[in-house]
Amino acid sequence: MLKEKTMPTTEMATLTLRGQTYEFPVTVGTENEIAIDISALRKKTGVVTLDYGYMNTGACESAITFLDGEKGVLRYRGYPVEELAKNSRFVEVAYLLINGHMPNEIERVQWSSLLNSHSMMHEDMRHLFYQYPEHSHPMAILSAMVVSLSTYYPELSQHRPDEPEEAITIAATRLMSKVRTIAAFSYKKSIGEPFVYPRHDLKYCANFLNMMFSSPVCPYEIRPEVVQALNVLLILHADHEQNCSTAAVRLVGSARVNLYAAVGAGICALWGPLHGGANQMVVDMLEEIQRSGQGVRSYVDLVKASKGKMLLYGFGHRVYKNYDPRAKIIKKCCHDMLKALQIHDPLLDIALELEQLAMSDDYFTERNLYPNVDFYSGIIYRAIGIPKEMFTVMFALGRLPGWIAQWKEAREDPRFKLQRPRQIYVGPNMRLMNDADKTREI
Ligand code: ACO
Numbered sequence: 379m380l381k382e383k384t385m386p387t388t389e390m391a392t393l394t395l396r397g398q399t400y401e402f403p404v405t406v407g408t409e410n411e412i413a414i415d416i417s418a419l420r421k422k423t424g425v426v427t428l429d430y431g432y433m434n435t436g437a438c439e440s441a442i443t444f445l446d447g448e449k450g451v452l453r454y455r456g457y458p459v460e461e462l463a464k465n466s467r468f469v470e471v472a473y474l475l476i477n478g479h480m481p482n483e484i485e486r487v488q489w490s491s492l493l494n495s496h497s498m499m500h501e502d503m504r505h506l507f508y509q510y511p512e513h514s515h516p517m518a519i520l521s522a523m524v525v526s527l528s529t530y531y532p533e534l535s536q537h538r539p540d541e542p543e544e545a546i547t548i549a550a551t552r553l554m555s556k557v558r559t560i561a562a563f564s565y566k567k568s569i570g571e572p573f574v575y576p577r578h579d580l581k582y583c584a585n586f587l588n589m590m591f592s593s594p595v596c597p598y599e600i601r602p603e604v605v606q607a608l609n610v611l612l613i614l615h616a617d618h619e620q621n622c623s624t625a626a627v628r629l630v631g632s633a634r635v636n637l638y639a640a641v642g643a644g645i646c647a648l649w650g651p652l653h654g655g656a657n658q659m660v661v662d663m664l665e666e667i668q669r670s671g672q673g674v675r676s677y678v679d680l681v682k683a684s685k686g687k688m689l690l691y692g693f694g695h696r697v698y699k700n701y702d703p704r705a706k707i708i709k710k711c712c713h714d715m716l717k718a719l720q721i722h723d724p725l726l727d728i729a730l731e732l733e734q735l736a737m738s739d740d741y742f743t744e745r746n747l748y749p750n751v752d753f754y755s756g757i758i759y760r761a762i763g764i765p766k767e768m769f770t771v772m773f774a775l776g777r778l779p780g781w782i783a784q785w786k787e788a789r790e791d792p793r794f795k796l797q798r799p800r801q802i803y804v805g806p807n808m809r810l811m812n813d814a815d816k817t818r819e820i
Pocket of ligand 1: 431621651652653654656681685686688689690691692693694695696697745747750751752
């Protein structure tokens with residue numbers, strides 16, 4: 379159940395339409411965000427709102443994540459992401475998002491052992507990987523595998539409003555643990571190597587790296603700097619309030635599908651290049667600049683001249699109109715990581731020049747286009763050895779606790795209704811078929 383509620387207010391907003399005046403309650407969040415509650419708009423006035431891209435529409439009250447795009451603030455359950463990235467591990471942040479509080483020592487041990495006990499997937503699922511053609515995108519495999527979990531673990535596959543809390547916790551834990559295994563298996567499949575099974579003696583991120591990079595002939599050396607960088611990246615991706623994929627999870631979830639199906643929808647939404655798929659597009663773009671030898675300035679000029687047809691991937695955000703706080707941390711992490719691994723990546727030089735040029739160009743500053751979470755993350759993944767086709771899978775691994783927490787919060791909210799927007803019809807008025815249109819023989 380939502381614990382923090384909007385503050386009660388007697389303030390009303392007035393709408394005047396065709397000479398009639400209507401009043402709607404004003405709602406204020408705990409960080410003083412103000413909304414006009416138009417739940418009764420159509421009932422009272424007979425009209426609907428029109429809001430392409432939901433630029434002005436709040437779809438729910440939520441106590442999970444707060445972000446202020448103007449000030450570049452991001453907090454999970456009240457904690458600044460900067461603090462969490464510095465002091466926590468990803469699994470603890472996942473616990474925080476899903477359960478609303480930081481785990482104490484006992485809860486930490488329990489959570490860790492639950493994640494371990496659910497890390498294997500049903501052995502038959504292994505065969506599904508072999509059915510995909512070579513070069514299948516791992517996001518396609520991931521989404522299909524996650525939805526397939528509902529067939530191997532059918533509890534929760536039918537919506538029951540009285541589902542015991544324990545069943546939900548198990549499904550959430552299964553997802554958290556098995557998605558990591560699925561992600562690593564899809565990579566191994568793509569390079570034709572045998573799968574490496576999860577190990578109970580390794581922590582979440584180290585376990586993932588081991589499943590990705592060790593092989594029967596060559597053990598993988600788990601470096602603490604790499605584990606640390608992966609923890610930071612996953613934490614920074616863990617939730618972002620009502621973004622496109624989370625909105626997809628809530629919308630699909632509103633039809634009361636099971637958690638696996640709702641998360642599958644989120645994965646598909648995340649894949650898009652305007653959303654999480656941008657991390658792969660950024661590296662494609664940097665490689666293209668490098669390969670063509672055209673220089674960063676001329677690439678930026680092409681973007682500007684294209685009038686929106688070409689994008690500087692990893693720049694711009696629907697909500698941040700300031701530097702994305704996650705990008706700030708990731709940029710520093712990127713420098714630290716490359717230094718620790720003694721790697722010089724020419725793509726980082728191109729990225730830095732691109733940022734510097736864009737930040738001193740009116741086109742970008744006037745539109746408030748700053749680097750976002752996807753701009754530098756790919757360079758860290760490359761340094762770790764993760765191929766670019768896997769970048770969005772990494773994003774999904776990080777975003778998973780956010781999707782689970784949002785799905786859980788939605789289903790516990792008594793106001794959670796089937797999400798079904800209205801439209802304004804602009805097609806032809808009623809017309810009748812002429813004889814030539816009538817082709818069916820009677
Ligand atoms: N490069 C060049 N121009 C851009 C960019 C960009 N990355 N982003 C926005 N613009 C321009 C638009 O062309 C538009 O210009 P105009 O006013 O002359 O028409 C103006 O800036 C406003 O852009 P919108 O598309 O209206 O802004 P919106 O909020 O709808 O888009 C989005 C946000 C989709 C993230 C956009 O900035 C974008 O496409 N960025 C590149 C893709 C990307 O990095 N996505 C990841 C976002 S973070 C995440 O989802 C995890």
